[in-house]
Amino acid sequence: MVIYHGSKTVVVKPNVKGSNTTNDYGPSFYLTKDINAAKSWACKNNSVGFVNEYKVDDKRFSELKILDLTNKTKFSVLNWIAILMHFREIDNSFAKRNKLVLEWLEKYYIDVDLYDVVIGFRADDSYFRFPTSFISNDLSFEDLENVFLSGNLGVQYAFVSERAINLLRYNGFIKCNEQYLGHYYSIVKDATNKFDELISRPRDPNKKYVLDLMREDNEH
Numbered sequence: 001m002v003i004y005h006g007s008k009t010v011v012v013k014p015n016v017k018g019s020n021t022t023n024d025y026g027p028s029f030y031l032t033k034d035i036n037a038a039k040s041w042a043c044k045n046n047s048v049g050f051v052n053e054y055k056v057d058d059k060r061f062s063e064l065k066i067l068d069l070t071n072k073t074k075f076s077v078l079n080w081i082a083i084l085m086h087f088r089e090i091d092n093s094f095a096k097r098n099k100l101v102l103e104w105l106e107k108y109y110i111d112v113d114l115y116d117v118v119i120g121f122r123a124d125d126s127y128f129r130f131p132t133s134f135i136s137n138d139l140s141f142e143d144l145e146n147v148f149l150s151g152n153l154g155v156q157y158a159f160v161s162e163r164a165i166n167l168l169r170y171n172g173f174i175k176c177n178e179q180y181l182g183h184y185y186s187i188v189k190d191a192t193n194k195f196d197e198l199i200s201r202p203r204d205p206n207k208k209y210v211l212d213l214m215r216e217d218n219e220h
Contacts, residue, residue, distance in 0.1 A: 001033070001055070001056045001057075001058055001061060002033070002053060002054070002055055002056075002171070003031045003032065003033055003053075003054050003055075003056060003157060003168075004031060004032055004033070004034075004035050004037075004038035004051050004052065004053055004054070005029070005030065005031045005032075005038065005051070005052045005054070006032075006037070006038035006039060006040065006041030006042035006043075006044075006049060006050075006051055006052075006176075007041075007042055007049055007050055007051075007052060008042070008045075008047065008049045008050070009049075009050065010050050010052060010173050011052045011170075012052075012170050013170070014029045014052075014054070014159070014165050014168050015029065015165060016028055016029055016159075016160075016165070021087070022087055022088055022089045023087065023088075023158075024083075024084055024087065024088065024120065024122070024156070024158070025083060025087060025112050025118045025120065025158040025160070026086075026087045026112060026113075026158075026160075028112075028118070028158035028159055028160045029158070029159040029165055029168075030156050030157070030158055030159075031054070031156065031157045031159065032154060032155065032156050032157065033155070033157070034154055034155075035051060035174075037122075037154045038051045039051055039174075039176045042176050043176050048175065048176050048177070048178060049175075049176055050173045050174065050175055050176065051173060051174040051176060052170070052173050053170075053171040053172055053173065053174065054168040054169060054170055054171055055168075055169045055171050056167050056168060056169070057167065060167055061117075061167060064115075064116035064117055064161075064163065064164055064167075065114065065115045065116045065117075066115060066116065066117045066118075066119065067110060067112060067115040067117070067118045067119065067120075068119040068120075069083075069118065069119060069120035069121070070119055070120060070121065070155055075110075076108065077141075077144060077145050077148055078105065078108040079108045079109075079110055080120055080121060080148070081105060081108070081131045081134070081135070081144075082105045082106060082107075082108035082109040082110070083109060083110060083112060083118075083120075084131060085102060085105060085131070085135070086109055088128070090132070094132065094136075097136070098135050098136060100214075101135050101137075101210055101211075101214070102135065104214050104217070105135070112158070112160055113160065115160060115161075116159070116160060116161040116163050116164040117157060117158065117159055117160060117161075117164050118157075118158040118160060119155060119156075119157055119158075120155065120156065120158070121148050121154075121155060121156070122154050122155070122156050127147070129195050130144055130147050130148070130195065131144065133195075133199060134209075134210055135210060137209050137210050137211050138199060138209075139198060139199065139209075140203075140204065140207035140208060140209050141207070141208045141209065141210070141212075141213060142207045142208065143198050143207070147194065147198075
């Protein structure tokens with residue numbers, strides 16, 4: 001398996017030190033199989049960065065404990081959101097307003113520390129409004145699911161454990177060219193347009209919102 005890490009620096013020896021604890025899946029080394037996504041991340045802040053390339057032995061990778069949140073037969077978008085809310089930094093006023101919903105979501109939380117690798121969707125700041133709007137009962141579950149299962153966001157691999165990180169074999173780097181400098185912001189623009197389009201729709205009585213899901217849970 002060939003996998004990439006977009007960065008402002010060359011990373012020969014990956015580790016989780018310095019990793020942001022409020023990233024999607026907590027402190028981890030984040031990678032992707034999509035080289036174009038890695039280039040976008042590397043050029044996020046209007047400066048040309050690097051795509052670090054690694055190889056991973058498929059057999060040894062398959063022996064790791066892997067939490068694949070993109071597996072729709074095993075996991076729900078609710079599992080993903082519960083993990084996201086556990087790690088991401090959220091505003092105190094938002095937390096207070098939505099206390100009951102956030103407590104309900106905890107039942108879907110999966111402890112990522114029990115795994116070596118987490119495979120899941122990206123939720124950079126441009127897309128963070130989707131799950132928070134769902135929690136606020138403004139976006140339906142169906143619309144939320146469609147956004148995150150459509151594949152447009154890309155999938156990231158969070159290497160959580162040292163055991164997993166030790167499998168990464170550095171294979172060189174690619175310096176991004178300037179054509180990728182604005183690519184990240186085109187993703188942000190697409191996300192904004194999608195969000196504005198969804199949130200401006202009249203509420204669909206045939207779709208379920210978070211309070212509907214909570215009510216159904218209580219009835220059972």
